[in-house]
Amino acid sequence: MGRVCLLLLCLVAACSSVKAASRPAKPARHPSRLIVRFASDAAVSSAAAAAAAAAAAGTDTLKLVAPRLNLFTVKVTDGSSPEEKAKQLTAMPGILYAEVELQMELAGRALAQTRPPPPSPTREPRPQPRAAVRRPRRRPATVTPNDTFWSQQWGPAMMNAGTGWGLHRDAASVRVCLVDSGVAWGHPDLAANLAPMSEAYQALHTDRYGHGTHVAGIVGATPSNGLGVAGLAFRTSLLACKGLEDDGTGYVSTVVGCIDSCRSLGAHIINLSMVLQSLSTRDDVRSLNASIKAATDHGVFISSAAGNNELDLDYRPVYPGSFGYPGLVTVANVQRDGMLHQAAWNAGSNFGANSVHLAAPGTDILSTYDESTLKWGGAYQIMTGTSMAAPAVSAIAALALPASGGKLTNVQLQQLLIRTSRPLPALKGKVMSEGVVDMYQAILEARAYA
Template sequence: MKIIRNVCLLFCTSCILLVSLFVPPSLSAQEEKRQYFISFKSQINTALIYSLGGKIVESYPDLTMILAELSAANAAKLKGDPQIEFVEQDRAIHVLPEQGTTVEREMSHLSQFNQGQVIQWGAQKVKAIEAQQEGYMGKGIKIGIIDSGIDYTHEDLSIAGGVNIIDGSANFMDDYGHGTEIAGIIGALPNHIGVLGIAPDARIYGIKVLDAKGDGHISHVVKGITWSIDHHMDIVNLSFQTKENSKALKKVIKKAYQKGLLLIGAAGNNGFNEGNTVEYPAAYKEVIAVGAINSRDERTFYSGRGKELDVMAPGASIYSTTLHHQYTMTLGTSMAAAHVSGVAALIMEAKPHLNNREIRSIVMHTASKMGERNLYGHGLVDALKAIHYPTSK
């Protein structure tokens, strides 16, 4: 019986092997499909995608680009087509670097302040409080925070609107915390509780592209930036990082800048490594790349470094709003970027006749030099100097 069983087992195994050898090519082409950005040189050709068994997930007409589900084999076929500019697989992003993930998450939650409002060192360091005393609070400036959403129920925040890019709904509630922290640094209200934001009169929008773990995809960000263009944001805060240069992300960043949006990004928290460590999207020339300093005017050890670094701002021991009506102390270049977004709103209010390129130039030219260019960029942003910077217009 044992011999018969072994013979049967051998026969079955042989049959399976023979079947696998004769699987028709059409079946192998139906391998697992992934999402790819497909950018066209002149106009979108949906028929081409359908002819390869593809499914269109998202269309970006202004970018002549689509997001489609395709097999890897069929995506490879597209790369040789003369109509195609590039084909790129959608990639994951995270609000934190792969190394040292405790760097930017807060160290401890603080119960709601009830002893009056905290004027934190960061807002003072960038001269935002002095600018506020001159009447500049970011009034009317629209700031899109592309992040994990915002806890719009927090009593220290007034949120103008937003969108959930992940599920397409209008509910952009933050379930991770990071976006709410960014929102507090930029715009916490002058209401005698909690903390005070740099531009509390700005119109803040939560653009949710990251989930409850701080994870998302480039496709979410591309759609979030497109939403920002369509809804006429003045400033977009980009406090997430990826080490890989995405052609799709670069294309939408370039489009947003051409449309007049001021883009501000966190330089990343891998500055303890050697070489250029400024990550994308901050590394793109259209984005103001922001590094972090501490209250002693020292560059933090984790702050991204390199030739793409533009300016510095406070990014250590920063108090801000967080989930469930709470406050938190946090750190990282994300927090530094938020300071610059707030300062930029003050400049825009003071100089409404200037475009995004001119505001960007003022941010750079009025920064206080701190040290080596690749470690400190142009230096520490200065809101007061910026709003008084002479312009020809």
Template sequence: MIGRALVASVLALQVPLVPAAVREACDPPRGTMQSSESWAQKRLDPRRVWSLSTGAGVRVAIIDSGVDLRHPQIRLAGRADLTGTGYQDCVGHGTAVAGIIGAQYMQGVLFYGMAPGARLLSYKQTNSERDGDPGLLVKAIKSAADQGAKVINVSIATPDQPALRAAVEYALAKDAVIVAAAGNVRKEDGTPIPAYPAAYEGVLAVGAAGPNGALAEFSNVKTPVAVLGPGQGITATWPGSAYYKDLDGTSYSAPYVAGVAALVRARFPSLDQAQVRQRIIATADGATGGGKGAGMINPMQAVSAVLPYEPANAPVVAPPPPSPLPADAVAKVPPVDQDAIDLALLIAGSALGLTLLVAVARIMIPMGRRRGWRPGHSE
């Protein structure tokens, strides 16, 4: 059975006292105890990739509503509560995101994450269905970068602000791949505007696609989308050791891409964050039209494609060709011995002549005996 204990070294943030009123209000929607294999899992097929990479050792920061540790498929390498409301996930969103990225594979369970070998770090930035305090988002991004997170998942959309831009630039300089949701367009929102941090340069912005591969109608086309991830009719882990079905939103597309980023970072440790982002974009399944970017992510291509413009020191995915054999590895053919050939032909000819002589003798001798060795005569 999968253990639930945290790694001894957790994020260096103090645990606040949680008021009783807050604890009582923590009541996420009820999930189901039955898991299912969604179209997203069938389409991306992460198990096929695990022979090449599971994302082993890559730190992935999840800036969200917290993560429920009671779920048997979720392991955390560290956690931090920035809200002052405790670590528990009172929304369910953070637990779903964590599962999409790195839920452990369990025999008989149909749901599993993209990169089960990744080391998940949970930063609780909100305690409601809203996006929470942008100031806490800034703090979480910087803290994750300082803790060595190589992938940072931000399923949050806010307006542009200098502090957030600076935090993104700080994390990128620390070689973190920042994956962010492109944002959802709601009817009450009016005219869509770019969502941040997804719209910042250097961020891997993710739009949402449905089961038919088409862009989801709610996916924000004003944000400069880099790639698409599954974001409609999603199944994921949920608080209470449960699962939730039919989840929609670009905030659920982003963790699929974050999982692929972890797979790539483990497979190609010499690539920097910009090169990892470029590889994910270059290997996506091509698409056309606004809001689609390079198309749907392709995990297998992302970890196996050989890209000619990558640095020479990047690991070679295909097995290297065998080295040339040394000159003396194969014995040379000896020169032709003509005398031996002539002798063999002479012996063979003599044997054939002797054989013919014996055959003639076997015919003629009996005939001579019958005539008393008298010469024959013609009539």
């Protein structure tokens, strides 16, 4: 125990006293913060005492980020290079790795297209043959919500939501956790589907940017309440964790902490409508990689935005979507005309025949919004991006799970959504499924597992 305490004291001291060669600051990273992962629970159990002793000595303390993964953050306070400091700490006994804290953002900033050599193929299960599907004797009646702006929601029709709801429209038992900019807890079109949380929790995870509330409405705005818009999951249990700040950007450690919190809250599905702000490698974000893998290994299904940079992710991975773990789907943005979304300034949808699984409507999507936000104002807004496509897949996954009697695993759910997608000619060679997610077909096949 004494040795571990000494290690942690040395760690904090190393971040405040050892000089390193000065280097130019790299973009999209925190100027002084590192993420550190310890090798054992024994090391973590001593962290509080060691950090308190360090604080008493006037140095920075370790901050716990993700308890399940033994992840902490620590600041470099001596002005030395975070990159060099990370190497120094990684070499210390008891530490698995230390990495520079990188920045994340909502899926939206354009990056230059480059084509380095293709990465090693990801070992990912290919879609399996369809299960024996018990088709209904007749196609179910189409459910048409009476929400005020239903006629302006073009996406549900492309995904066959009306007939899908005719088969199944209750995901109240499924917890969908949105790691985003928070949520407007008092929004009248969301209140019925938001999981009850304490006032203190709500205060910490309130949306003051609008994006998280928009994503929440795509999944869980209350349908047929004569108000606003209809969410695709119809009835569900929405959780929200604020991984990004009020300007739409944030840091990896906060997102990792949210993923860990989603698991603690019992989430079945996690939605990530965000990307790393810079073109990074897996080794740059081992903590994010570890948190995604831990969640999918735990059985959580993850829907991740592909990003809006017109990049071919087969050649230029963008994380977290490009981690490629079984149980994670990466989602492109399809327009109303069935084409992959294109935009000026290289801001169209990313794609990848082997790395982006499917597409969903993400262009000109009307959904809930935080009316207190001054940027645009209004309780409903139209937004565009793969940020809007990913939650559509999360919502359909939320319906497929109970339709299967709870028997679908996250990996089976991933494969089901790919193989039941509706082919679109323009998506051939662009996404793995060559099509758009189809609620009716997904629910129909999910029922074969029940």
